[in-house]
Amino acid sequence: MLQLSDVSLRVGPDPLIEHASLTIHPGQKVGLIGANGSGKSTLFRAIAGDQTLETGEITQPPGWCMGQVAQELPATDTPMLEFVMRGDELYAHARDQVNAAQAQQDDLALTQAWDRMDQIDGYRVEPAAKQMLMGLGFTDADFAKPVCEFSGGWQVRLKLARALMQRSDLLLLDEPTNHLDIEAVAWLIQWLQSFSGALLVISHDRHFLDEVVEGIAHLSNKRLSYYRGNFAAFERQRNEQLMQQQALHDKQKQQMQHLKTFIDRFRAQATKAKQAQSRIKALERMETVAAVQASNQFRFEFFTPAQLPDPMLSVSELRFAYDPSTPAILDQVSLTLRAGDRIGLVGVNGSGKSTLLKCLVGDLTPTKGKVVAAKGLKMAYFAQHQLEALQLDHSPMAHLQQLTHDDGSRVTDQQARDFLGQFGFSGDKALERVKGFSGGEKARLSLALMVFQKPNLLIMDEPTNHLDMETRDALDMALQEFAGALILVTHDQHLLSSLVDQFWWVHQAQVQPFHGSLESYLQQRLQSLKTNSSDPRDVEAGAAGPKSKKATRQAAAQKRQALQKQLAPIKKRLTTLEKEIKVCESALADLHEIMADSALYQADQSDRLQKCLKEEAQWQARQEEAEEQWLLAQENLEAVKLECDA
Template sequence: MLAIHGVSIRAGVKPLFENASLSIHPGQKVGLIGQNGVGKTTLFKAIMNEVPLDAGQISVPANWLIGYVEQEVSDSKLCALDYVCFGDSQYAELEAKIKHAEQLDDHDALVRAHDEMDRISGYEVPQKAQQLLAGLGFSVQDLNKSIQSFSGGWQVRLKLAKALMQRSDLLLLDEPTNHLDIEAVAWLIQWLKSYQGAVLMISHDRDFLDQVVQGIAHIQHQKIHYYSGNFAAFERQRNEQLMQQHALHEKQKQQMQHLKTFIERFKAKASKAKQAQSRVKALERMEQVAAVQATNPFHFEFFEPKHQPDPMVKVENVDFGYDDKPILQQASLVLRAGDRIGLVGVNGSGKTTLIKLLVGEVEPQAGKIQISKGVTVGYFAQHQLEALQLEHSPLQHMLTLGEEVSDQQARDFLGQFGFTNEQSLTPVATFSGGEKARLALAMIVYQRPNLVILDEPTNHLDMETRDALDMALQEFGGALIVVTHDKHLLASIADQFWWVHEGKVTLYHGDLESYLQTRLKTLKQSQETQKQAERLEMDRPVQNKKQLRQQNAQRRKQLDQLLKPHLSAMKKVEKQMEKAQSELDQLHELMEDSALYEAENKSKLTEILKTQASCEKVLEESELEWLELQEQIELCTQSFEDSQFD
């Protein structure tokens, strides 16, 4: 096992760990959490022997191989497939030996290398690499592209794929969901569930942690505190500890009362019914973990907009593309006052492009975008962090926002975002990514926007800041457009979704489950269309119809064999979905009985609600797995079809 015993580490004069200990056993999956700056990444480096220990020891079994994501791309001239394949170091070494033997025309050495490659099942490596790349969103056409041709975000995915390709007993992952879309995150969850080795991962994505880990290692006060179970279990255990502190109880009640007031204010209005419902869900969660929230050092809120034009934005028949490649075509949308939009779609589909069009960073090639008079936009994107003046302090940044803000007002405001007086005077150049993101958020909030647009706001944010942002956005009364891979955040703040897909933007209402259902329906329709096209092709009169039937039969047989494992897995998942839905239907019938809500049936009602939650979770996970399998089938089918024309 990995044994961290009595470890002390300092970063300069700042103590990160003092007599900290943690053990991770074979196959165990543990989430490493804590505020930004507490030493999570430093601990990874210590495990890799990249930083020295001031005291204690870290021991790893001699036969364990450690997999990790490299900081820089090692050879940017490689194509994507080779780069990921070479994540398997044994395969890479033997490939080099084979190439060297071929150059020397050394027959014996070549035979030995091929025998060794066969022994380690090396000939299966390219296929595994293709599966990894497909799961992370790469197309068949991407496989032979050079790494240099990919953007920074896609290079991050390549480095993750290479890390997953490593033969490892312990996998170290630092924010693996950053730069992934929801679909790729769903695939990664399934991959990690099937991974046989131990995993230690840094993540601030609570939904991701809930589905993958069996333990939480929480860094606080230079110690590592281990909690058994997923993140939800961690919050419950922390809640039990903190509820014993009476001072927190009053703060908890205030937070819960604030949410209840909001719900009562909006639930009577039909136009705000979905917003109120999202607050109901937040309240249910807060009742379990409010004490944990009460310890959050960050608490900020958006100012109530003084006025909101309606509609706020109109997009009419907009086209846009790069280098003759169309990204968006005939996009037409209307953003109304108070709308809370989740922008969804796989990476590369055009979400960020649409946002850049809305904020005026790029101009449409056709059509028009009309921003109503009086709309004030608060825009957050990762590239804006790079635009911060590194030599300036947070206080200097705040003072540039308006003459009316005083020095003390700016300091007080920055304090809500976790900046001490000392930090407010420190140059931004020394800040972490999370601290820069908090400063950018503070500047947006201070400018009192009535439309907030956020493009992946949670990258670099720790759990506490994400929670504070979540609460602030729930209370924000203006319009909101958000792109995020954080499923928890998206589900709690978005009331409707814009789906960017194949150059189109589709508007529909509903929660995140509605989005997934729409994806399933669209994929099924695509399948049916493909089947109809095949039937039409078979009915077309040709001179040698018998030969064509034989060719098509052979092709179908080959394709059926290729898809057999995916289709088999899909049938199992569909049975799980049917079973879960059937159980839910039975529970709903039971819950229609008014007698169930009488005092003497309280325990029975509690049990039914628990079962309902369990069934809903199974149904949600099954739907995501079905979606993943369907995409794999489409990818295999497309790859097979392409091979027929090579």
């Protein structure tokens, strides 16, 4: 088990976490929650051994494998499927042994390597990796692409997939649902529910925590408290605890006041002096129960729209493609948005949800068709990468004063301060450069700029990324009370369920109403993933009945023989080229030893020096040619392996 004992952490001069203790048993799943800046990620680094402890210790069983998402994705041209499969270190080691035995043409070593692959169930790794990648939104066409070709949110998914492939006894995940669409989150929930190892996950997603964890570790006021149950159970227990604490405080306050009254009244009387002294000592021994502090919860609201035109937007025969020679991302899309509509936009990642939103707000011009906005429409758009649109060298004040009031007048300093104070940017904070803000602070500033525009239509693309639980709750409440229309894309199932009353499904370049609940939509998607990602070998096995171990070994042996036959001439070419490279290296080493002699550079040795330099150039060119040929042969080798493994 993972054991945290009296752990204190300090970042800079100030303590961040004090005297934290926590035990996570094998197979236990725990959610780590707390406001942004409370120390969750720092505690993760401490558990991983990357953060020095101020006090206490963190222990885990010897040999426990701790899995976590890598900070950076290597710029490698390794095919992404192979990259993810190699997250399983046992498989990666066995695969390397197979490759080495094949390169050396060592039949005994090859047999032993394949036996080792069988022992670790290595044949399950590829179908598991494919199913995982498809669950996270990738397609078959992505599997052979080099890792370096993926960017942005796709890199995040690749790192997550590789982390999940690890055979972890303890898995650490920090906000794993960020940058996933709601379909991928639903898949991840199912995967984690079936995960047999222990899990510690940082998340602000209520639905995700309710579905996945069985305990909550809450960081607040530098203290770590553990609650049994999911997030809903935590909220009940926390509220009861706070109510009990306040009741105890009130009762103790009455007791203390009674003692003080007795002491003040009888301290001077000789007959009561002894009793007064005993009460003074009782008062001194009494441990004060603190009153429940008001958390000053962040709340905001949208202005009531001055008008609500109906319909607000009309889309007719819209088509969009980035290039006329490529298939359209959206085609023949016709929609009408009415006043008061609350639309949830769903569809797998890459289906065109963000493209549709950009067409609606005018950031993209349709290839064909038109978008007609009603007179009086005031639209505010929270883009998926809205935080990147902020000017890092500007302050919140400067951002707000770039806007104007409805009558065109400028925003005064006092008006800007009053408004920004509602979003937590008071005093000097309103004048600080955005460059130093956290992701949560940038998100709050973006929300403030939206609210100030007094929209009657909100279009929001993944607004909860970087928001902590408190700010998500504030956004939820503000949107519930918003009187205008709403189009929302989010991976937060709790937010989507509480805010929208109809869904538009973006699928195969079409946008259609989805008549059903969010739960039924996600169930359909998960079932589709199971069907599409079934390994053909599993289907064949199901039709023909389970194969015997002997038949499996025979099939594997036949496959290995075919592999050897195809690879033999390529491996022979590689061996020849490797010998050529060694000859070049040896000749160059001899030349460099001669050229290291300072006597060679004297005036009378000019001809000899020129001869050495000429030979060096010739050997280097020969080495470079051999290395290029070796790389080409190696690529051919990998191509044949992929073909045989398919």
